[in-house]
Amino acid sequence: MKILNNIVLGLLISTATFAQNPYATRSFDVAGIKVIFKPTQKKIVNVRVYYRGGTANYAASKAGIEHFALAGAAECGTKNFSANTLKDTCDKYDISLSGSGNFDFGFVQLNCISKYFDKGWYLFADAVTDPAYQSHEVQLLRGKIMLANKTLASNPIILASKQLMLNTLKGTQYGFDPCGTDETLKDINQAELKNYYYNTLLNKERMFIVVVGNITKEELVQKIMFSFANLPSRPYNKPDMDEPDFNDNKLIKTQQALPVNYIAAMGNSPLVKSADFVPFKLGVAAFGATLYNDLVVNGHLADNTGTNCMTTLVPYVNIVLMSNKPQAAVSGAINTLRNFQERGVNEDWLTRIKNNMVINNFISQQNVAAVTDRLGEAEVFASWQYADDFPQLVFMTTVQQVNAVMKKYITGLTWSYLGNLNAIDGYNIPPLK
Amino acid sequence: MTLKKISLTLLLCGAVAVPKAQTKLSENIFQIKLNNGLTVIVIEDNSVPLVTVSMTFKNGAFAEPTNYSGLTYMYHNMLYRSNTYYGTGDAVAYFASKTGILRNVSVNEENAECHFTMPSFGIDQGLRYMSAAIRYPVLDEKSLNEVKSVSDKELLGKESNPVFLLNKAMCQHLWGDMYRRKMAIGTHETIQGATLALMDSIQKKYYYPNNALLTIAGNISHDQMFSKVEEIFGDWKPSGFDPLKKWPIPEIKPVTKTQYFTIENSNALVPYILIAWQGPSTRTDVPSTYAADVFSNVLMQNSSKLKKALVQSGLALNVNFNYLTLSRIGPITLTIQPNPLKIKECLAEVKKQIALFDTDDYITAEQIATAQRKLEIGHIRREEVTSDFVNILAFWWASASIDYYFNYVDNLPKIKKANLQSYVRKYIKNKPYCAGLLIGPQLKAQLKTDEFFKAH
Numbered sequence: 001m002k003i004l005n006n007i008v009l010g011l012l013i014s015t016a017t018f019a020q021n022p023y024a025t026r027s028f029d030v031a032g033i034k035v036i037f038k039p040t041q042k043k044i045v046n047v048r049v050y051y052r053g054g055t056a057n058y059a060a061s062k063a064g065i066e067h068f069a070l071a072g073a074a075e076c077g078t079k080n081f082s083a084n085t086l087k088d089t090c091d092k093y094d095i096s097l098s099g100s101g102n103f104d105f106g107f108v109q110l111n112c113i114s115k116y117f118d119k120g121w122y123l124f125a126d127a128v129t130d131p132a133y134q135s136h137e138v139q140l141l142r143g144k145i146m147l148a149n150k151t152l153a154s155n156p157i158i159l160a161s162k163q164l165m166l167n168t169l170k171g172t173q174y175g176f177d178p179c180g181t182d183e184t185l186k187d188i189n190q191a192e193l194k195n196y197y198y199n200t201l202l203n204k205e206r207m208f209i210v211v212v213g214n215i216t217k218e219e220l221v222q223k224i225m226f227s228f229a230n231l232p233s234r235p236y237n238k239p240d241m242d243e244p245d246f247n248d249n250k251l252i253k254t255q256q257a258l259p260v261n262y263i264a265a266m267g268n269s270p271l272v273k274s275a276d277f278v279p280f281k282l283g284v285a286a287f288g289a290t291l292y293n294d295l296v297v298n299g300h301l302a303d304n305t306g307t308n309c310m311t312t313l314v315p316y317v318n319i320v321l322m323s324n325k326p327q328a329a330v331s332g333a334i335n336t337l338r339n340f341q342e343r344g345v346n347e348d349w350l351t352r353i354k355n356n357m358v359i360n361n362f363i364s365q366q367n368v369a370a371v372t373d374r375l376g377e378a379e380v381f382a383s384w385q386y387a388d389d390f391p392q393l394v395f396m397t398t399v400q401q402v403n404a405v406m407k408k409y410i411t412g413l414t415w416s417y418l419g420n421l422n423a424i425d426g427y428n429i430p431p432l433k
Numbered sequence: 434m435t436l437k438k439i440s441l442t443l444l445l446c447g448a449v450a451v452p453k454a455q456t457k458l459s460e461n462i463f464q465i466k467l468n469n470g471l472t473v474i475v476i477e478d479n480s481v482p483l484v485t486v487s488m489t490f491k492n493g494a495f496a497e498p499t500n501y502s503g504l505t506y507m508y509h510n511m512l513y514r515s516n517t518y519y520g521t522g523d524a525v526a527y528f529a530s531k532t533g534i535l536r537n538v539s540v541n542e543e544n545a546e547c548h549f550t551m552p553s554f555g556i557d558q559g560l561r562y563m564s565a566a567i568r569y570p571v572l573d574e575k576s577l578n579e580v581k582s583v584s585d586k587e588l589l590g591k592e593s594n595p596v597f598l599l600n601k602a603m604c605q606h607l608w609g610d611m612y613r614r615k616m617a618i619g620t621h622e623t624i625q626g627a628t629l630a631l632m633d634s635i636q637k638k639y640y641y642p643n644n645a646l647l648t649i650a651g652n653i654s655h656d657q658m659f660s661k662v663e664e665i666f667g668d669w670k671p672s673g674f675d676p677l678k679k680w681p682i683p684e685i686k687p688v689t690k691t692q693y694f695t696i697e698n699s700n701a702l703v704p705y706i707l708i709a710w711q712g713p714s715t716r717t718d719v720p721s722t723y724a725a726d727v728f729s730n731v732l733m734q735n736s737s738k739l740k741k742a743l744v745q746s747g748l749a750l751n752v753n754f755n756y757l758t759l760s761r762i763g764p765i766t767l768t769i770q771p772n773p774l775k776i777k778e779c780l781a782e783v784k785k786q787i788a789l790f791d792t793d794d795y796i797t798a799e800q801i802a803t804a805q806r807k808l809e810i811g812h813i814r815r816e817e818v819t820s821d822f823v824n825i826l827a828f829w830w831a832s833a834s835i836d837y838y839f840n841y842v843d844n845l846p847k848i849k850k851a852n853l854q855s856y857v858r859k860y861i862k863n864k865p866y867c868a869g870l871l872i873g874p875q876l877k878a879q880l881k882t883d884e885f886f887k888a889h
Contacts, residue, residue: 040480041479041480042480042817043813043816043817044813044814044817084735084736087735088734088735088736090735091734091735091736091803091807092803092806093806093810094806094807094810094811094814113810113813113814139747140744140745140747140750143747143750143772144750144751147703147750147751147770150702150703151702151703151770153702154594154595154596154700154701154702154703155594156593156594156700256700257699257700258593258700259589259592259593260589260590260593296582296586297579300582303586303589303590304586304590322586322590351531352527352530352531355530355531355533356530356533356535358533359483359533359535359550359551359552360535362481362482362483363481363483363535363550363820365480365481366480366481366817366818366819366820366821367817367818368817
């Protein structure tokens with residue numbers, strides 16, 4: 001046991017050492033905008049301007065408008081550069097400019113090597129402050145977004161999980177796709193995008209900036225002051241959600257000809273900012289390993305299984321099964337969950353799960369865009385420190401905490417099925433409790 | 434205690450052997466070759482307290498006769514199960530999770546590797562574990578049945594994606610009866626037909642230090658690692674032969690006539706056009722491999738004539754042109770996501786563009802300079818994630834050479850417009866090619882694609 005704990009402890013010692021060195025994350029305010037900055041040794045720089053709110057900012061009938069507006073800010077030209085000039089300059093120095101909107105936030109992103117950071121920042125700042133939404137480019141981008149949506153929907157795992165979420169949360173801000181549909185996207189025009197970006201998104205109170213790269217704080221502050229000091233500032237209240245409740249054992253079925261059927265389930269999860277979240281995340285990881293063992297390795301009831309804690313303002317646990325014996329697989333998954341909740345994890349098992357999670361966390365820290373992502377998400381869902389504190393929070397979690405939260409939160413599941421309907425005909429999903 | 438201090442303590446406690454002559458490949462990358470032929474590369478990067486260890490062999494789909502298709506991947510999965518030092522598969526898995534070792538395998542056309550990432554202060558245990566996995570595996574029925582199941586299910590999952598079906602059909606057309614030697618996943622038949630005798634024969638053919646590359650990357654020092662490697666892998670017996678000479682890989686037959694095919698699939702929500710040619714090999718035509726990269730990069734620039742004609746015109750929503758560097762004929766591929774209602778017009782424009790590829794005004798000097806700069810920056814970007822970079826190096830070691838990779842940037846400025854034109858004339862323009870269309874049944878019927886998606 002001592003050896004096991006020492007491994008994680010060793011990593012934590014090094015993390016603590018990092019916290020005292022010049023590469024520690026820090027946060028400060030520049031011209032009224034919150035900035036989160038992590039210096040690194042690598043030669044790549046990643047910058048994101050985040051915009052809070054996501055689908056809470058607009059109605060379901062406008063699904064996709066924020067994603068379209070942010071992608072358009074990066075791709076459809078600015079007041080100073082035509083879209084072609086912007087793209088040609090990006091090509092010249094291998095600068096990546098992109099934008100995207102999701103359920104809880106959106107962002108415009110710059111990624112380049114530090115040697116060309118000045119050139120990259122010049123384009124990026126213009127995309128954030130003065131996007132022009134040139135009409136021909138807006139048309140092309142609309143087609144690209146529609147195509148990307150359909151490409152994602154061709155992947156059965158993504159389709160099954162997405163259908164489940166949208167159907168289960170119908171009527172809420174999570175009940176429509178932030179990337180939009182052909183129906184909603186076709187009517188969004190240049191004027192609407194401009195109006196949405198300049199009057200809804202471009203607001204210092206809604207925005208914050210995450211920067212990860214091999215640059216100095218002084219350089220960064222100077223650039224932000226120069227580019228963003230004059231941005232508008234209007235009152236903004238962060239959306240605050242209640243913890244959801246998925247308990248109805250409902251099954252949503254869709255016929256699709258596939259070599260294997262896809263089944264997804266959704267269950268309750270604590271909020272990311274809750275002290276229960278990290279123990280729950282560890283518990284779900286342990287349950288995922290048990291589920292794979294029971295259904296795939298020993299039971300031969302499924303071809304593959306997966307579990308995931310989805311981090312959104314309304315978080316949930318997602319379980320996915322691929323099986324051509326769907327009835328037996330679903331019943332088996334419920335049995336495994338019941339047994340898991342009854343027996344729980346032990347010290348040795350939890351330590352091994354912790355090792356896995358902490359090492360994966362460090363692996364992702366090698367990539368500046370992934371670090372930006374973690375800091376940005378943490379800031380939206382709790383605070384940026386959560387991303388940096390994650391290894392310590394994992395280390396401090398006890399067996400008792402994990403076992404308690406798994407019982408407390410997963411009290412029922414909502415199910416979605418994609419595949420051959422005959423294989424699940426007449427099947428009633430057994431309740432968890 | 435900081436990690437540096439821990440490393441120093443380990444160094445002082447451990448046996449220190451005299452390292453072989455080292456080659457410094459870059460500021461933080463070092464190489465030696467042991468007497469038994471094992472090539473060892475150490476990449477120093479202290480940005481995170483981790484180390485990645487990768488063992489790669491010149492083996493893979495290209496070395497698999499028909500009944501071996503997919504078996505190299507299964508063999509590598511078996512290496513992570515039972516071995517004589519750590520015991521059963523369960524015992525090995527327990528050891529790995531206890532030590533914080535996160536394992537993975539990948540098998541491609543021309544390389545097959547096992548790698549893991551772990552806390553860097555456990556590297557001594559990690560190297561011993563890699564040695565046991567590679568040199569002393571226990572190939573038993575239980576492990577074989579487990580990996581059969583894993584591979585079969587993985588293949589089934591891939592077959593759910595219509596793009597995989599398009600790519601598979603393209604392999605069959607472009608490589609003919611050698612197509613399995615370009616697809617490491619194998620077929621359901623060969624996976625189920627695997628036996629312990631076949632697995633054992635894979636080991637006996639390819640798994641020797643003189644056919645391997647060991648890469649250690651992370652928060653470690655190269656001198657310390659070279660000593661440890663000598664201590665742990667120095668007694669690994671070489672084969673005494675070059676496996677690729679003893680079991681020569683059959684040559685791929687050239688495509689003799691242009692072929693068109695259609696994959697109709699109800700899950701294909703967006704149509705794809707995939708056009709492919711047989712491209713250059715690093716064995717026979719290294720200069721063309723550089724030209725291929727520069728040419729592909731030029732075509733992907735926003736200012737390229739191809740992008741203007743297809744994407745900016747609205748005929749296509751996306752286009753990608755690529756060459757995969759391989760020692761035995763890399764494919765040149767043009768992938769297009771056409772505007773669903775303009776597939777016919779898009780295809781006509783594609784053919785028109787291909788005919789213009791070697792004309793004097795198709796590519797500008799500025800586009801070539803941009804491509805060279807972007808490829809150089811691409812080199813920097815590849816080194817960002819050290820635990821991934823080990824796999825990139827392994828790929829180049831197997832499909833070209835370590836020198837090829839480290840001299841790549843210096844060779845790019847040698848490529849001029851005339852080289853690009855020669856490359857196009859040698860491999861693309863007026864050469865037989867294969868073209869595939871992936872499309873849903875409704876759109877296929879509506880556009881009557883069979884009437885125009887065919888070789889004339």
